[in-house]
Amino acid sequence: MRIGAISDLHIDRSKDYYPQDFEYILTNEIKRLNLDMLLIAGDVSNHYLQTVQFVQNVKHHSNIDVLFIPGNHDYWKSEQDDKSSYEIFEHYKSQPESIIGNPYIINDDWAIVGHSGWYDYSFADHEKFSLERLERRKYYGSTWLDKEHIDWGKSDLEMSKLAATSVKNDLEQVKDKNIILMTHIVTHKRFAVPMPHRIFDYFNAFIGTSDFDQFYETYPIKYSIMGHVHFRSIIEESGVQYICPCLGYQREWRTQDLETEMKHTIQIIEI
Numbered sequence: 187m188r189i190g191a192i193s194d195l196h197i198d199r200s201k202d203y204y205p206q207d208f209e210y211i212l213t214n215e216i217k218r219l220n221l222d223m224l225l226i227a228g229d230v231s232n233h234y235l236q237t238v239q240f241v242q243n244v245k246h247h248s249n250i251d252v253l254f255i256p257g258n259h260d261y262w263k264s265e266q267d268d269k270s271s272y273e274i275f276e277h278y279k280s281q282p283e284s285i286i287g288n289p290y291i292i293n294d295d296w297a298i299v300g301h302s303g304w305y306d307y308s309f310a311d312h313e314k315f316s317l318e319r320l321e322r323r324k325y326y327g328s329t330w331l332d333k334e335h336i337d338w339g340k341s342d343l344e345m346s347k348l349a350a351t352s353v354k355n356d357l358e359q360v361k362d363k364n365i366i367l368m369t370h371i372v373t374h375k376r377f378a379v380p381m382p383h384r385i386f387d388y389f390n391a392f393i394g395t396s397d398f399d400q401f402y403e404t405y406p407i408k409y410s411i412m413g414h415v416h417f418r419s420i421i422e423e424s425g426v427q428y429i430c431p432c433l434g435y436q437r438e439w440r441t442q443d444l445e446t447e448m449k450h451t452i453q454i455i456e457i
């Protein structure tokens with residue numbers, strides 16, 4: 187079985203390509219790579235209706251299973267819609283493609299568990315910044331934009347703990363199988379932006395969480411897919427392959443060609 191993974195498509199942020207182009211090119215890649223399933227680790231767009239539509243269209247056109255968890259951008263509120271962040275979360279959760287709180291059993295040997303996860307500030311330089319300073323989510327004149335577009339009514343540290351609790355429940359259900367874990371937020375510090383760094387000593391606070399560390403020791407997680415940091419890399423540690431398959435913004439691409447970039451981004455797990 188060939189499972190493809192991709193993240194951070196940001197289909198609404200390209201200067202040269204329309205969302206339909208992303209759909210068409212991704213569907214072609216699924217066929218060319220002969221994938222049986224696609225995992226999308228969040229940040230499809232800045233609007234939940236567009237994100238859900240994209241996931242459904244890719245599933246429909248490719249005719250394979252597409253599983254999805256939202257990224258922070260997928261939770262952003264729009265001015266035309268008064269849905270709260272929590273209502274948007276519930277909307278995602280009710281989609282058949284969502285695996286939040288709903289592990290996907292592939293077969294007797296394999297299962298997929300997923301959640302957006304949330305950042306707990308633990309990746310920042312804590313010698314330089316206090317918790318109060320990080321909670322302001324503003325540094326060097328730049329604001330971490332989730333502050334303006336998402337309101338959970340809870341602190342980020344509480345949100346990270348809630349996500350970890352949900353994932354732990356799901357892991358318990360499938361602990362007799364090999365597990366593929368999918369999050370949007372980074373769960374391994376090696377994917378943080380290398381420090382010291384002029385601004386990421388601060389902004390790494392919003393990249394990852396340490397609340398999942400124990401899961402890698404306790405449960406048979408073989409693959410961990412994550413997005414958010416816009417890297418494309420794989421690391422292997424203690425029998426776990428950590429995969430960050432981010433397409434990222436067009437301004438971050440090496441070429442300006444979407445098809446080439448997608449080819450360089452999609453990672454394949456063979457089980």
Ligand SMILES: [Fe+2]
Nearest residue numbers: 194229257414
């Ligand atoms: Fe992103």
